[in-house]
Amino acid sequence: MDKESGKAFDMRLFKRLMRHTKPYSLTFYGVAFAAILLSVFAVLTPILVGDIVDVAIKNKDAEKLLNLILIMSAVLLGEVLSQLSFNYYANWLGESVIRDIRIALFKHMIGFRMKYFDGSSIGVLVTRAVADMQRIGEIFSQGFFVIVSDLLKMFVVAGVMLAMNWRLSLIVFAILPLLLYATRLFQKAMKVAFIEVRTQVSNLNSFVQERLTGMKIVQLFNREKLEREKFRAINAKHKNAWLKTVWYNSIFFPIAEIVSSITIGLIVWYGGVQNVTGISQEEYGTIFSFILLSQMLFRPLRQIADKFNTLQMGMVAANRVFKILDTNSSIEDNGELEMKEIQGNISFKDVRFGYLEDEEVLHGISFEVKAGETIAIVGATGAGKSTIINLLNRFYEINSGIIAIDGIDIKTFRLSSLRTKIAVVLQDVFLFADTIANNISLKEKSISLETIEQAAKEIGVHEFISSLPGGYQYNVKERGSMLSSGQRQLIAFLRAYVSNPSILVLDEATSSVDTYSEQLIQKATEKITEGRTSIIIAHRLATIKKADKILVMDAGEIIETGTHKELLEKGGYYKSLYEAQFLAEEVA
Incomplete structure (x- = not known):
């Protein structure tokens, strides 16, 4: 197991990975800008819903209702275009980066001395060059940028909630630490689980590659039954490693849904009681807005936990790929003479x-x-x-x-x-x-x-x-x-x-x-x-x-x-x- 397995996040490794985005800096900043637009457009929708309820519907103002709906349509269109740009260019950036790293890895590996290959599993090296590379690409397409976008959205949502109604905001914020704590535990458990998954994937690839290459020997010596048993055992470890991640997901996401539902219930209860008892006149539109905003605050948090798993899995893959890139096992090519015409002594x-x-x-x-x-x-x-x-x-x-x-x-x-x-x-x-x-x-x-x-x-x-x-x-x-x-x-x-x-x-x-x-x-x-x-x-x-x-x-x-x-x-x-x-x- 990698020595980084206990770390929540390896910043040194992340910075090294980010250096590979420098040739695509324009795209990088474009994706970041799209993430900002997504946060702005996303928070405008609940605000407009509140205005529609409190201003247009309550006052029966048809013209105001039409204008607000047109504004909401424009906001939704802007959100769709921002989401489209964000998804496409984040994936494009990820594929471009792993293309460059894969080329560098292959170039590095074909320069290794034979001694390196004598002691290395070809199946593991194939896993590093193919499957692990795809995981690195997911850091950009499904991990880092999505996390940044969701965090930005959460900060914007929290600010808007405080500006709209600080009392309802306190209800939401009181529940938030519970979900944050559950997310933290989930992230730590998944870090260890994903390292085990990558190990078992490598073992499985290596086993299958060797047996397919040596199939003639397997059949010649009547080893099919024994190899099936070995494969069954390795496959069981692979399955159990994945099931561990499924188990953690099965626990975390229902807890997150329950917490979210409790929060909505508390918002409706508090706002309703305030209106019914006459203690305070909470606007109905504000209650509607807070229900939507609370979901926008909690949903990214649940997604961040999931995307952080993707980010961690990509970081584990990057660590393994960079270990090969850092391996100094090449024959020293310091010669300067060109062997042109030689006699052959x-x-x-x-x-x-x-x-x-x-x-x-x-x-x-x-x-x-x-x-x-x-x-x-x-x-x-x-x-x-x-x-x-x-x-x-x-x-x-x-x-x-x-x-x-x-x-x-x-x-x-x-x-x-x-x-x-x-x-x-x-x-x-x-x-x-x-x-x-x-x-x-x-x-x-x-x-x-x-x-x-x-x-x-x-x-x-x-x-x-x-x-x-x-x-x-x-x-x-x-x-x-x-x-x-x-x-x-x-x-x-x-x-x-x-x-x-x-x-x-x-x-x-x-x-x-x-x-x-x-x-x-x-x-x-x-x-x-x-x-x-x-x-x-x-x-x-x-x-x-x-x-x-x-x-x-x-x-x-x-x-x-x-x-x-x-x-x-x-x-x-x-x-x-x-x-x-x-x-x-x-x-x-």
């Missing part, structure tokens, strides 16, 4: 790294790759092979050592410039729910369809793509579910090829594909590694026989280096890996 010098502070994964790795060379990195799972690729792209920061390209520390390059020159083909290929052409170009304007088709022909995948319905315009759906793993790999190879990188990385790119796709991938590999510095992380050792150099890793260290032939002749770890794999394939 890569060097790791005594590089140490760990995903966790007290668990080192790489223990002083050192190696060099000459421009145009193809090196392979092999080793058991967890040896640190993929970690090397992550560090070369600066997805993570190293603990110590130097990673250099052409003798220049990669930290001195602009991050975008560095990654533009390095293309990576991963084992687990991610495709967006879009066309094949857009998944290859990633909507880079400089990469035309003609360029994609020519590149596909060069690496031998044009025929495969053309055979699909719609060819390059075929929509692969979410995560490329309409394609096989081998086909997704081929798309990834083409994506890397058209980006024309200086350095190419293939991370287990052939470990889970069929024989036919593997043959196409081998052909594609030969083509796209031609003349480029290439690093191949291999599972199948037979695919790296032609590599200029092979690095053998174990437990975060390089234990052997050499060509395929040299390593076999050494009779060390590599030979045992190769023979074990060769025998396994023979048995299969």
